[in-house]
Amino acid sequence: MVCIALVNSLVITPYRVVRNGVVVVDDGKVLDVGSADGVAIPSFCERIDVDGNIVAPGFIDIHLHGGGGADTMDATYEALNTISITHASGGSTAILPSTVSASLDDVVRAIDAVRSAVARGVGGARILGIHIEGPYISVEQKGAHDDRFIREPSDEEMDILLKHVDVVKRVTAAPEVRGCLKLGRLLSSHGVLMSIGHSNAVMDEVLQAVDSGYRHVTHIYSATSMTRRIRAYRYPGVVEAAYLIDDLTVEVIADGKHLPPALVRLVLKNKGLDKVCIVTDAMRAAGLPPGRYKLGTIEAIVDEGVAWLPDRTAFAGSVAKMNTMLRFLVEEVGLTLQDAVKLATVNPAKIIGIDRYKGSITPGKDADIVIMDRNLEILLTMIEGRAVYKSKEWRY
CATH class of the missing domain: 2.30.40.10 (Urease, subunit C, domain 1)
Structure with missing residues (x-):
């Protein structure tokens, strides 16, 4: 060379x-x-x-679903190669394609496709493995996940995921869902990053999750509980717990749509620069014009620079690439370019455990x-x- x-x-x-x-x-x-x-x-x-x-350094995106018209759940080499090439044009050099809540068979097909793409190699950003987001999540905090597939993790499904830890690098789950603490203990002991997300948990449940191997929070403020009132009493939610628990890192969708600048500043003020990374959470329309697209089985409308559910009650992922999020951090949030780059490079490298050879x-x-x-x-x-x-x- x-x-x-x-x-x-x-x-x-x-x-x-x-x-x-x-x-x-x-x-x-x-x-x-x-x-x-x-x-x-x-x-x-x-x-x-x-x-x-x-x-x-090249950007490291540890949570994205698609781009260029392709989605991880398409479960083909061609789709993953398209995602890889699309996000390389935004500066990403390493990515973690993510699933959505689906049947076990469809999730396993996506896992197998990612394994094949890792072995074969792709034309753009290096694929690090796969991120299983759902189906072990809260119905109340489902976001753009199809609630027909939301469920508790069975022993059978845990065993199947355990057999795929060579490629399953991260799992997002709601710790208050029955079985998810056991899932955390099992997979974290094999090096999988366990992340709290799409969760309606309160503080005590988050503490139990940390004791069970959870170390990260998926897209904070997006489908994560905040202070909850239960029978007159108020309880800290996932957001407040993340601020109080030093062992938890967090990620932010910094597309300028999911969170306003003030909330991003609040995350950074509470967690500190070293414990935050940015992710695109991009869906298949990243790099494409507005229109109607699919996120897994869910219909999404891309308009005004973001993906929406058809009734526009919630977002259905971003259509951003990493460099546009960097620009938002500098121009709107007010970070120095050096600090913004840190959130896109060495921080996600540390969170996913590849900082020995990537990230700086x-x-x-x-x-x-x-x-x-x-x-x-x-x-x-x-x-x-x-x-x-x-x-x-x-x-x-």
């Missing part, structure tokens, strides 16, 4: 910002990073002048890199030193 040196760049590692920066990539890994006067570029490296544009521009890590202009439009997406997306504006 050719050695390249990205020169004349604004590098966000994201632990530091390097002006007039250089990133040296060799054999798919980051060889060196620093300022132009501090990095010795090997003579055999090809120099690429980035023309002052931004060089950052650090010598020895995979050369998963995005180059953006000052408007945060993606010019180039690179995975392990190989370009998987080039915009029309990228001249090399």
Whole structure:
């Protein structure tokens, strides 16, 4: 593999910002990073002048359903490849395709398709495995899930998921649903990230979940309980519990639709920058024009830059890519670009357990890199030193 040196760049590692920066990539890994006067570029490296544009780690999206007209539940290689390519154009270099509540047979088909895609390889963002979102969730907090399939996890289904932990990397469940604490103990002991989501739990139930291996909260404020009044008494919900429990990390759909800037600021103020990541939760219409689409078995209408249920009582996922969410964080929430990049790179890498080799521009890590202009439009997406997306504006 050719050695390249990205020169004349604004590098966000994201632990530091390097002006007039250089990133040296060799054999798919980051060889060196620093300022132009501090990095010795090997003579055999090809120099690429980035023309002052931004060089950052590739984005890691640990919760998305689709894009480019394809959905994880299509359960085909072609669909997963389309999702991968679509989100690479938004700067994603690693993704975790997600299911929706469905029959066991349909969930297993999706798992098998992801396993096949991981083995075969895809043309865009690297597929890390699969995220099982539902069907073990609260009917009261179902969001855009089809309640015909919402159920308790049976011992049979737990055993089947256990057999697929090579590819099942994350499960979202509602801990108050019978069987979900057992599910958490079983799967977390095999390295699966257990996440509280689509849940109507109160504080005590969240504490039990943490004791049972749950470590993350799925799209906080979206289908997660807040302070509940039960027989005159008030109880903290999932949102308040997430703020109070240090062992829980959280994710935010930062598309500017699901949450206003003030709520994103509140999440960051309460949890701290290091325990928050952004996710697209994108459905199949990401990258496509407005219209009618499907999310699993549910009809959705894409309008005003977001997916809606047909009656417009709730959203049905986003249609965003990661770079547009980065722009929202900087322009509307008020984060520095460095902090916004952190929420899209090293933080999700740590949450999903891949930060040893992905998530930052650090010598020895995979050369998963995005180059953006000052408007945060993606010019180039690179995975392990190989370009998987080039915009029309990228001249090399």
